[in-house]
Amino acid sequence: MTYPEKLSEIRRQMSADGVSAYIIPSADPHISEYLPDHYKCIPFVSGFTGSAGTLVITHDFAGLWSDFRYFEQATEQLENSGFELVKQKIQHAPEHITWLISQLNKGDTVASDEKLVSVLLGDLLTQQFSLKGINLVSKDYLSPIWENRPALPSEEAYLIADEHIGESVSSKLASVRAAMETKAADYHLVSSLDDMAWLFNIRGKDVSYNPVVLSFALINQDHAKLFIAPDKLTEADKESLLKSGVEVYPYEEVENALAQIPAGKRILIDPKRNCFAYAKLLPVSVMIIKDTNPSTQLKSIKNNVELANTRTAMRKDGVAITKFLKWLANNIGKIQITELSAAAALSGFRAEQEGFVGDSFNTISAYRAHGALPHYGASEESNAEVKAESLFLVDSGGQYLYGTTDITRTIPMGNNTEEECTDYTLVLKGMIDGCKARFPKGTCGYQIDAITRKPLWDYAINYGHGTGHGVGYFLNVHEGPQTFNPTATPVAIELGMITSVEPGVYRPGKHGIRIENLVNTITDVSNEFNEFYAFEALTIAPISTKIVKKELLEAAQLKWLNDYNASVYEQLSPFLNEDEAAFLKEETKAI
């Protein structure tokens, strides 16, 4: 079936039901960022494969709402699909709702599959639509027209090894239950897969890049029920869970369990990380307490075992990056290197490392002008040859059994323009100011964001993405609650949180530059004014100084750069052969 045929099939069903508009979000019942094939609805309907977007279909319009990161990709992929790109002004803002309200009339009905709608979005839709007398119903118009729709993943799941844990399931459940008590919650539904993975020390292979497994949990003070496809866990793992007080039930059973919660009870549900359909399954007399999952905060603060293991992961990742940089330097101009072949080579170097599980996201291997697309993913069609000139931006990461990495280096390939050198130096200034920030306890991400952007703002430059995101421990490369971005998100940066620092400059048609390290929050000075925190650089990989305009760096920035590179050599060289160590010595020499 072609995309236009699918569109008319959907409209046929809408007409039959008297539905005026159909909304297709990018989500699954766990409100995941990365989706199992079964839930890749937007690619199925429109051909668009970006990770953020919403389709809205009316009888005379079909559009994809997506943000600037995907404007180019969407324009290309939506050609002849019947869908038009609607450019969002603000990332993730529900701008399609405002549009729908302007198009619809009192008494109209809007449909969506409410298993793919977060409670937050569902509440917003209900509220906005009810003001205008528009009805909202749940419909799945895709299954009837989706021949051979992929089944739910049947990959195995497993409990993470003891030496990689740092905290038992019982202890984690106790913390969650304590948090439930402070909110007077009798029950707590967990749907988000990274929270599930952390809480039950469980990992799986159900989606790309994130080592998670489709599952739900329903917790009260006496029971912790884990809902998961029965053949995903070994009997030994099930027994181990039972010893921690976790009862295993079939995946679909969660629906009954929700419907059977006794009248008058209170249930804690994270509106951003649970689906609207399941919230609606609850008996009306059950009171919903809408708040962030307690595990989100607990998970973000890494324990000492997790931090020690992460440092190992970072060292191994740094060795792989060094080997990759050397391979690139040795082979450029000699063999044909493309964005895809370079990304494959890098994956190969990571795969040589013990405990490597897979990439932590789709490598952004972006040469020259492709670097100006912050979320570029090279395809067979776009695949550019990497040459001995301009800049090559590589943003990549690995999942190891003992940690998750995420690193961006922008590699000067030779013959760089003045503008490339200046932009590179300014990004580096921002990245260094973020990494060497000292800040009082209680400081939030938006403050670190401002400090990182200032050196770029001084030169009238800005970047359209956040400065940094939380990173999981052998888990999702994006996790909350902390974030370094300009929005007013009042989440304090706590000791043990792992966050990225990754400012950039993007000049469409020319080049893109981003330099990224992961940092851990550590204690610094305590004095009469405050308890101050600082960042430990977790990422261990050389930062090229080849095109740095030294005169633009402040003394403290230059010192940080030279100290960092010296420390990279010191930490990685014992794990390199002589040639590699010599290469790294040169890459990390002080300027």
Add this chain to the structure above:
Amino acid sequence: MTYPEKLSEIRRQMSADGVSAYIIPSADPHISEYLPDHYKCIPFVSGFTGSAGTLVITHDFAGLWSDFRYFEQATEQLENSGFELVKQKIQHAPEHITWLISQLNKGDTVASDEKLVSVLLGDLLTQQFSLKGINLVSKDYLSPIWENRPALPSEEAYLIADEHIGESVSSKLASVRAAMETKAADYHLVSSLDDMAWLFNIRGKDVSYNPVVLSFALINQDHAKLFIAPDKLTEADKESLLKSGVEVYPYEEVENALAQIPAGKRILIDPKRNCFAYAKLLPVSVMIIKDTNPSTQLKSIKNNVELANTRTAMRKDGVAITKFLKWLANNIGKIQITELSAAAALSGFRAEQEGFVGDSFNTISAYRAHGALPHYGASEESNAEVKAESLFLVDSGGQYLYGTTDITRTIPMGNNTEEECTDYTLVLKGMIDGCKARFPKGTCGYQIDAITRKPLWDYAINYGHGTGHGVGYFLNVHEGPQTFNPTATPVAIELGMITSVEPGVYRPGKHGIRIENLVNTITDVSNEFNEFYAFEALTIAPISTKIVKKELLEAAQLKWLNDYNASVYEQLSPFLNEDEAAFLKEETKAI
């Protein structure tokens, strides 16, 4: 009646009514910061005269909840009053509610005069208390025991002169009504006195420092009713208002007007700037839309007439400051100068300026260790002699018919210690970074706050107050919605907003340093990355360079300092006599 006698009289009334706790906030029915004498309840009951605090009285405890700014003052003033100081952790946080909940039992009753309780606080009290089964009632226990309670002020009010306005009342009403329409509000109640003053181009003398007049307004699409004591306005002013579509009614009539709003109507009320008692007067069928007053945002964006006039006010204020600095320099060590006599001298120099109305707040004239109390107010008892050594912090401002000023200078008096010189330079670095910030359109105050604090954080120093506040136009020296502070307040800094930049360092027992300018937001570069904004320095007064450690300043900071001082000389010298100009030349010479 002594304070303990008043306390027992209040408790007697509480007992008679079966009330377990009585709350006395610092407010009036307009939820003002500065109060008419009639509403100075906390000083009457406890003797504490600070501008922020809450009294809570139970049968076995009486406490003043206040923040670090007032710890010293409160400790002194509460001695033998029967009240204890309870130190708030967070400024303005309702920490007394948590304490009350921990003390009271189901079925207990808490009373307060709900005319002095904001809608926001009232909602919070209701919600928190209802969870524990505690009742909330409105009682005024002060009037019965307050002999000769001061009457409401009967000062005259007046319409501001045409050349000082920039926008007519009709035009302002039209903007407010447009904002009401977007919120589908049929009515809008305005209680806050600075909003009233702006909206009706009216000024008065009802409270200290703020040129406002006690009044309310009730607005719908057809009527704008102004409630004000009838003899405050001349017939001419009333006629002028009527021509702008404003009907004048007696002050107390607002209560009836609220009670008579037709069933089913929607009224817009700012929960922070209206009293709980009046919200309760509304018929139950009237729906309250709780949102910020539209005039708050409109008022914060100064029009061109207001900006031009403010620049004149700043020039006159700078002349007064220069004369004051010269007087201080010439007389120190020759005549006895105290904190109070210096403040009086400064007021005198301001009073020489045409159009001066009065101080815009109680001058903080704080010598040496007194400077370490950020909101110190010199009294006859505390009044220190200013000597030719250490630092003298003077934070002051004037109300002119054409603008409001607010400026802090910390004056090196001689023989300064290394620590004083370093601290002074670091505060200056922060102040300069804030003032010379370039930032993309959409930037919020917390981002400017972080940029201003960074130079201090780098040296492990912080300050406990915000970096800056909005400033009115011949109106309150503190106004919203914008604020430069670390909290997540998502208010963008718009063109034409006037805000202060005033970082500080406070070393208890030693010294305090704060340097403050007011800035206007102006356009800067626009390019492929964004539209950038910057700040215009509005304050025109020399910044002493005597104890600046030049080696701690970055080149760009030094340039800003020298350029600023040069511009101060250029702008002020035409209005100074020869001696004064020579003094200013020396004070502003480049370093």
